[in-house]
Amino acid sequence: MSRGNGTNCLDDQVTGMALSVLAEVGRMLETLADSGREDAIDLRSLPLTDADRAELEQMLGRGEVRAELDLAGESEVWETNYPGAWWIRHRGAERKIASEEIAVCRIPEILKTHPVDIETAALRIRNELETTHE
Amino acid sequence: MNDKKTLGEMLTERGVSRRTFLKYASYTASIMALPPTAATAIAQGIANARRQSVIWLSFQECTGCTESITRAHTPSIEDLIFDFISLDYHHTLQNASGHAAEEARMQAMQENAGEYIVVVDGSVPLKDDGIYSTIAGITNLQMLEETVKDAFAVISVGSCATFGGIPGANPNPTGAVPITDIVTDKPVINISGCPPIPEAMTGTISYLLSFGSIPELDHLNRPKAFFGEAIHDRCYRRPFYERGMFAKSFDDEGARQGWCLFEVGCKGPVTYNACATLKWNGGTSFPIQSGHGCLGCSEPGFWDLGGFYKPLSTAKGDPLKWAGGAAVAGAAVGAASAIMARNKRNKILKEGK
Amino acid sequence: MELLEFARGPALTFAITVFIAGVVFRIVSLFLLWRTKDSSAGSSRERSAFSAAIREIIRRLWPQSAYKQRTLFMLINGYVFHFGLAIIVFFLLPHIVFFKDLVGLSWPSLPNNVIYAISIITIVSLIAALVMRLSNPAQRIISTFDDWFSWLVTFLPVITGVIATSHLGARYETLLGLHILSVALLLIYLPFGKLMHWFLVFVTRSQTGAHLSHRGAQL
Numbered sequence: 001m002s003r004g005n006g007t008n009c010l011d012d013q014v015t016g017m018a019l020s021v022l023a024e025v026g027r028m029l030e031t032l033a034d035s036g037r038e039d040a041i042d043l044r045s046l047p048l049t050d051a052d053r054a055e056l057e058q059m060l061g062r063g064e065v066r067a068e069l070d071l072a073g074e075s076e077v078w079e080t081n082y083p084g085a086w087w088i089r090h091r092g093a094e095r096k097i098a099s100e101e102i103a104v105c106r107i108p109e110i111l112k113t114h115p116v117d118i119e120t121a122a123l124r125i126r127n128e129l130e131t132t133h134e
Numbered sequence: 135m136n137d138k139k140t141l142g143e144m145l146t147e148r149g150v151s152r153r154t155f156l157k158y159a160s161y162t163a164s165i166m167a168l169p170p171t172a173a174t175a176i177a178q179g180i181a182n183a184r185r186q187s188v189i190w191l192s193f194q195e196c197t198g199c200t201e202s203i204t205r206a207h208t209p210s211i212e213d214l215i216f217d218f219i220s221l222d223y224h225h226t227l228q229n230a231s232g233h234a235a236e237e238a239r240m241q242a243m244q245e246n247a248g249e250y251i252v253v254v255d256g257s258v259p260l261k262d263d264g265i266y267s268t269i270a271g272i273t274n275l276q277m278l279e280e281t282v283k284d285a286f287a288v289i290s291v292g293s294c295a296t297f298g299g300i301p302g303a304n305p306n307p308t309g310a311v312p313i314t315d316i317v318t319d320k321p322v323i324n325i326s327g328c329p330p331i332p333e334a335m336t337g338t339i340s341y342l343l344s345f346g347s348i349p350e351l352d353h354l355n356r357p358k359a360f361f362g363e364a365i366h367d368r369c370y371r372r373p374f375y376e377r378g379m380f381a382k383s384f385d386d387e388g389a390r391q392g393w394c395l396f397e398v399g400c401k402g403p404v405t406y407n408a409c410a411t412l413k414w415n416g417g418t419s420f421p422i423q424s425g426h427g428c429l430g431c432s433e434p435g436f437w438d439l440g441g442f443y444k445p446l447s448t449a450k451g452d453p454l455k456w457a458g459g460a461a462v463a464g465a466a467v468g469a470a471s472a473i474m475a476r477n478k479r480n481k482i483l484k485e486g487k
Numbered sequence: 488m489e490l491l492e493f494a495r496g497p498a499l500t501f502a503i504t505v506f507i508a509g510v511v512f513r514i515v516s517l518f519l520l521w522r523t524k525d526s527s528a529g530s531s532r533e534r535s536a537f538s539a540a541i542r543e544i545i546r547r548l549w550p551q552s553a554y555k556q557r558t559l560f561m562l563i564n565g566y567v568f569h570f571g572l573a574i575i576v577f578f579l580l581p582h583i584v585f586f587k588d589l590v591g592l593s594w595p596s597l598p599n600n601v602i603y604a605i606s607i608i609t610i611v612s613l614i615a616a617l618v619m620r621l622s623n624p625a626q627r628i629i630s631t632f633d634d635w636f637s638w639l640v641t642f643l644p645v646i647t648g649v650i651a652t653s654h655l656g657a658r659y660e661t662l663l664g665l666h667i668l669s670v671a672l673l674l675i676y677l678p679f680g681k682l683m684h685w686f687l688v689f690v691t692r693s694q695t696g697a698h699l700s701h702r703g704a705q706l
């Protein structure tokens with residue numbers, strides 16, 4: 001890792017990690033195309049500096065899809081400029097990032113509606129109709 | 135208590151979607167250093183689990199561990215854990231007091247026999263039949279043995295419960311011991327630290343909930359996900375250590391430049407914890423980032439390691455305490471042996487005449 | 488952690504105590520021994536004892552041409568590990584911090600990777616010294632326990648130090664504990680074997696120089 005001399009904050013140093021992550025995303029996309037196998041990278045587990053993270057975000061860019069989720073705090077999901085690679089950012093208390101990952105898949109699990117929630121939704125509509133029209 | 139319902143059913147009724155479970159699972163997978171793809175399984179595991187009964191026992195402690203786990207202010211993903219567990223007994227947090235509180239504990243033990251988790255903070259005094267700390271008329275030892283008997287697992291939180299902590303520090307007037315000295319027939323998970331990182335406590339409980347098993351532990355019974363690496367190995371100031379750039383005091387140029395704190399006593403190289411990666415207060419900072427060396431608070435006997443500001447590579451105590459005596463003794467024996475040699479020589483010379 | 492605590496505490500205190508007592512004992516007993524008075528008239532070429540001593544010390548820093556071929560490698564190798572050891576002991580920051588805590592003196596350190604490189608060179612050099620001792624039949628025959636053990640107690644602190652720094656095999660606190668224990672062993676043995684040359688090397692050379700000069704050796 002190349003790090004500047006005698007600087008106070010190592011967080012603003014670019015280490016070249018972003019490029020490695022980009023290469024890894026490329027390999028995962030190939031696997032997804034070939035075999036349909038989905039995968040993900042936990043960005044928090046990697047020794048990325050803030051500058052690395054910003055660089056990676058810039059490298060991957062923003063694609064066609066962007067979603068904002070409101071579940072126990074905010075979450076953002078967007079497809080990067082490379083279709084099939086999604087950036088998922090979950091925020092926790094005080095809008096701090098609680099977890100952050102790059103998912104390589106056709107659509108992230110978190111965007112799909114769970115069967116249980118669909119059932120519950122149907123039930124709610126039925127209840128709604130029963131109470132308002134009887 | 136809706137004991138028969140799963141957490142999934144219970145929270146769906148309250149309008150919590152499965153997406154929220156999944157978000158919580160992603161967060162748990164991340165802090166437990168599990169692959170992100172494990173999130174779906176974790177979410178499913180938690181949704182299928184029953185609300186976990188937790189009995190929290192506080193012995194010789196300062197409530198700092200509780201402060202740590204209840205730290206979050208705004209409703210958020212980190213708080214979901216309090217929906218997943220039923221905190222049936224906890225001195226500081228429960229409404230009931232006196233006999234009602236003790237009854238709550240008994241009831242939780244009966245209803246969830248073999249399934250409840252006992253969380254302990256604080257050490258247990260054994261000296262003089264344990265009279266130095268009693269609750270509801272019984273000693274801590276009695277309460278622990280009674281409560282642990284039908285538990286599924288025990289989680290010791292904080293350095294007092296895990297290693298004796300302050301009460302156990304030299305000269306340990308109350309004969310304080312860690313929980314592992316008493317509970318030997320049940321799995322005990324140690325989450326050390328003074329206090330422990332909140333995510334280490336909640337993450338471990340979430341793991342138990344979703345997988346129904348104990349996470350991988352190190353030789354001190356601590357989850358490897360949090361205690362697998364030394365602070366020093368993940369410290370952002372490590373490059374300065376390698377380059378030989380050190381703060382010599384807390385107000386010199388090195389300190390201002392954020393150089394390595396080894397010389398002012400940092401115990402990072404021998405301290406295993408996740409402070410350098412998870413950090414504190416929701417990822418804001420950790421002691422070294424704030425300019426103070428690591429105290430080694432998650433390691434056994436950290437109070438007695440020879441001083442928070444004494445560098446790790448120095449001798450403990452005063453290695454020169456017998457130096458003067460040693461020099462005098464050495465000189466005396468040396469002189470004696472030389473005199474004896476001289477006498478012997480003189481004798482031989484005389485006899486030779 | 489218990490091992491490290493034991494090493495930093497009681498083990499080191501004991502070792503330093505034995506070391507000081509032993510070194511003082513050796514020096515005092517040596518200097519208080521009788522010296523046979525040499526009443527002979529000195530050679531006309533005799534120098535002052537001081538000057539002869541200094542010249543002898545300098546002369547012995549390099550082999551005489553007659554022996555150069557045979558001993559040059561051994562000599563250079565000897566210099567390599569002696570300087571290597573001195574640099575490691577006195578210029579690695581954790582060591583300086585140790586001395587500062589002990590006696591209050593402090594000086595600048597060298598970066599870890601420099602010390603690391605020097606340690607590797609020193610280890611190779613020490614192994615070479617052992618191999619030479621083993622492979623030369625004459626040298627092997629005259630070697631005593633003191634020779635082998637002195638090598639071992641010198642080698643152990645270096646190798647354990649390098650292993651500890653590179654986190655090989657075990658946890659850092661265990662390795663650091665072993666490193667300090669190996670130093671304790673060195674300190675305890677040092678006064679009682681040939682390693683006492685730490686203190687006596689120039690004393691003995693001075694004595695030889697003065698003696699030879701009295702006899703008229705042209706050195």
